[in-house]
Amino acid sequence: MVTRASAPHASDGGPDLVLLSxxxxxxxxxxxxxxxxxxxxxxxxxxxAIDILVALxxxxxxNLDQSHPSAPDRDRFILSKGHAAPALYAVLAxxxxxxxxxxxxxxxIGSPLEGHPNMRRLAGVEASTGSLGQGLSIGLGHAFxxxxxxxxxxxxxxxxxxxxxxxxxxxxxxxxxxFNADNLTLIVDHNGAQQSNLLPRVIDYRPxxxxxxxxxxxxxxxxxxxxxxxxxxxxxxxxVKGRPQAIVAHTVxxxxxxxxxxxxxxxxxxxxxxxxxxxxxxxxxxxxxx
Amino acid sequence: MSASTxxxxxxxGAATRDAFGIALRDLGHSEPRIVVVDGDVANSTRTxxxxxxxxxxxxxxxxxxxNMVGVAAGLAASGKIPVVSSFAAFILCNAYDQLRMSVAxxxxxxxxxxxxxxxSIGEDGPSQMAIEDFALACSLPGFTVIxxxxxxxxxxxxxxxxxxxxxxxxxxxxxxAPRIHEAGSxxxxxxxxQLRDGSDLTIVACGLMTATALEAHDALAxxxxxxxxxxxxxxRPLDVDxxxxxxxxxxxxxxxxxxxxxxxxxxxxAMAVGSHHPCKLGYVNLGNRFAESGTPEALMEAYGLTxxxxxxxxxxxxxx
Numbered sequence: 363m364v365t366r367a368s369a370p371h372a373s374d375g376g377p378d379l380v381l382l383s384x385x386x387x388x389x390x391x392x393x394x395x396x397x398x399x400x401x402x403x404x405x406x407x408x409x410x411a412i413d414i415l416v417a418l419x420x421x422x423x424x425n426l427d428q429s430h431p432s433a434p435d436r437d438r439f440i441l442s443k444g445h446a447a448p449a450l451y452a453v454l455a456x457x458x459x460x461x462x463x464x465x466x467x468x469x470x471i472g473s474p475l476e477g478h479p480n481m482r483r484l485a486g487v488e489a490s491t492g493s494l495g496q497g498l499s500i501g502l503g504h505a506f507x508x509x510x511x512x513x514x515x516x517x518x519x520x521x522x523x524x525x526x527x528x529x530x531x532x533x534x535x536x537x538x539x540x541f542n543a544d545n546l547t548l549i550v551d552h553n554g555a556q557q558s559n560l561l562p563r564v565i566d567y568r569p570x571x572x573x574x575x576x577x578x579x580x581x582x583x584x585x586x587x588x589x590x591x592x593x594x595x596x597x598x599x600x601x602v603k604g605r606p607q608a609i610v611a612h613t614v615x616x617x618x619x620x621x622x623x624x625x626x627x628x629x630x631x632x633x634x635x636x637x638x639x640x641x642x643x644x645x646x647x648x649x650x651x652x
Numbered sequence: 653m654s655a656s657t658x659x660x661x662x663x664x665g666a667a668t669r670d671a672f673g674i675a676l677r678d679l680g681h682s683e684p685r686i687v688v689v690d691g692d693v694a695n696s697t698r699t700x701x702x703x704x705x706x707x708x709x710x711x712x713x714x715x716x717x718x719n720m721v722g723v724a725a726g727l728a729a730s731g732k733i734p735v736v737s738s739f740a741a742f743i744l745c746n747a748y749d750q751l752r753m754s755v756a757x758x759x760x761x762x763x764x765x766x767x768x769x770x771x772s773i774g775e776d777g778p779s780q781m782a783i784e785d786f787a788l789a790c791s792l793p794g795f796t797v798i799x800x801x802x803x804x805x806x807x808x809x810x811x812x813x814x815x816x817x818x819x820x821x822x823x824x825x826x827x828x829a830p831r832i833h834e835a836g837s838x839x840x841x842x843x844x845x846q847l848r849d850g851s852d853l854t855i856v857a858c859g860l861m862t863a864t865a866l867e868a869h870d871a872l873a874x875x876x877x878x879x880x881x882x883x884x885x886x887x888r889p890l891d892v893d894x895x896x897x898x899x900x901x902x903x904x905x906x907x908x909x910x911x912x913x914x915x916x917x918x919x920x921x922a923m924a925v926g927s928h929h930p931c932k933l934g935y936v937n938l939g940n941r942f943a944e945s946g947t948p949e950a951l952m953e954a955y956g957l958t959x960x961x962x963x964x965x966x967x968x969x970x971x972x
Binding site: 434438480481482488489490491492493495496497498499500501502503504505506507508510511517529530533534536537540541 | 687708709711713714716718719720721722723724725726727728729730731732734749750752753754757758759
C-alpha cells in the first residue's frame with residue numbers, strides 16, 4: 363500500500379489554501395515559460411485546468427507516492443484533454459515525479475515531455491492522450507480492474523468541455539453509470555472555448571450538469587478556480603456510493619493573465635517573450651513593465 | 653515445419669469462432685488476469701461461454717465499440733489481459749482511432765478478436781464483412797496479427813495470444829472450417845506451416861483459404877503441377893524465411909486470402925519477397941470491391957475464392 367500523499371496543512375489542520383493558491387500561480391508561470399520556450403503548445407487550456415491539478419496532486423486528493431508512480435494501489439489521474447500536457451508536466455514536476463529542469467525540454471526531440479502525454483515515455487502519465495474523447499473509457503477500464511482486484515484506488519479523468527462533443531465520451535458516461543462505477547470521477551474543465559470559437563458558437567450542448575445527471579451521475583458544479591470549492595467537491599464525490607461522479611468546473615481559459623483570458627483565439631498559441639514578461643508581472647501582482 | 657504428409661481431412665471442423673469460445677473459457681481457469689470486453693455480440697463471438705463461467709470478468713458494454721476498446725486499454729494498463737471482441741468489421745473499423753491511440757501507441761496488452769471476417773459470413777452482406785481488417789491491423793505499430801485456418805489452430809492461437817505480451821489482432825470466421833491441423837497442434841507466432849511440398853510453385857494462404865489451397869494442390873497435381881502449400885497463421889510478424897525458401901525452391905508464389913487486394917497477406921508477402929528473394933507472384937483475393945448478400949458458397953464462387961480459381965491462377969503464374 364502506498365501512503366496518502368500528505369497535503370500542505372495550515373494550522374487548523376486543513377490543506378494550506380494560501381500555499382495551494384500560490385503553487386497554482388507559480389505553475390501558471392511554468393506553463394507559460396515552457397510553452398513560450400517551445401514556441402508552441404496550449405498554455406491557455408493548461409491555465410484553466412491548473413488549479414484543479416494542484417488540488418489533486420498537492421491538496422491531498424490523489425493517493426500517490428511520487429517515488430513509486432506505478433504502485434498498484436495508487437490513484438489514477440488521466441488527462442484526457444491531452445493538449446493541456448504543460449499543466450500535467452508542471453504539476454508532476456511540483457510533485458517530484460519529474461525534475462523541474464526537464465520542463466525546459468517540452469516538445470524537444472528526444473524529450474519524454476511530448477506535445478501530448480505519452481505514458482510509455484514519462485512516469486506518472488497514466489494514458490497516452492491527444493486524440494480527444496478517449497480518456498474516460500480508459501479510466502473506466504482502470505475502475506473495473508480496481509474493483510476486480512479489490513483495490514480501493516480511485517480513477518480521476520479530466521476532459522475539456524469541447525472534448526465532451528466526442529461521441530465516445532457519452533458511450534463511457536452511459537456504461538459507467540450502468541456498472542455503478544463509484545470509483546470513477548470525471549472532471550470537466552468547462553472553460554467555454556474550443557479551437558475555432560467559443561463553445562456556444564460551435565456546438566452548444568449546455569447545460570452540461572443536467573445532462574450528466576440525466577445519465578444518473580452524481581454531479582458537483584463549482585468554480586474551477588476557487589480552491590476551497592475544488593477541495594470540497596473532491597471530498598463530496600469521494601463519499602458517493604453506487605454512482606460515478608462528475609465535477610463540472612467552470613473555468614476561464616487562460617486564467618490569471620488578462621489579455622489571454624480576453625481572447626479565446628489564444629488556443630494552441632504560446633505567448634511571445636514580451637507577452638511572457640507582462641504575464642509574469644500580472645501573475646505576481648507587480649506593476650506592468652514599461 | 654509440419655511434415656508434408658500431414659493428413660488433410662476434408663470433413664468440416666468447428667468454426668474458428670466456436671473454437672475460440674471454448675479455448676478462451678478453458679484458459680480462464682488457469683489465467684485469472686483474462687477479462688472479456690463485449691459489444692453485445694457475445695452469443696455470436698462465443699465469448700458468452702467465458703461469461704457464463706466467469707461473470708465477474710465479463711463486461712458487456714453494449715453497442716459502443718469505441719468505448720469498449722478504451723475500457724480494454726484501461727484494464728490492460730492496470731494489469732489485466734482484456735480480450736475485446738466483436739465482429740471484425742465493427743471493432744476494427746468503428747474503433748480504429750481507439751485501437752491506434754489507446755492500445756497501439758502505448759503498446760498495451762490488449763487482445764482484439766474480430767469474428768465474422770471475410771465474405772464467407774454470407775447472407776448478412778457487406779456491412780458485416782471485414783475485408784480490410786488485415787490492412788488496418790497491420791497498420792497498427794506493434795500489433796501481432798493472427799489468422800488461424802481451423803479449429804485446432806484456433807485453440808493454439810488463443811493460447812499463444814494470451815501468452816504473448818503485447819497487442820494482438822485475432823481474425824476469426826463464421827462458417828465451419830475444414831480440419832487441417834491435427835488436434836493439439838501448437839501455433840508459434842511468426843511461423844508458417846508447410847502442409848504440402850512441391851517444386852513448381854508455392855501457394856501461400858491463411859484462414860479459410862488454406863483449405864482451398866489444399867484442394868487446389870490436389871487438382872494441380874492431377875495436371876502435373878506440384879505446389880508447395882504454406883499456411884500463414886501469422887501475418888505479422890511474417891515468416892520471411894519460409895517465403896525466401898519458397899521463392900528459391902519453387903520460383904513462383906501465389907497468395908490466396910479472403911481480403912481486399914490492398915494491404916493484406918499479398919501485400920506483405922510481396923514486400924518481403926521483393927526485398928529478400930524476388931520471384932514471380934500471383935494473387936487471389938477480393939480485388940478492390942465489396943461483396944453482396946448470398947450463401948457463403950455462392951459468394952466464394954462469385955468473388956473468385958474457390959479452388960478452381962486458385963488452379964487457374966496457378967496455371968497462369970507457372971506458365972508466365
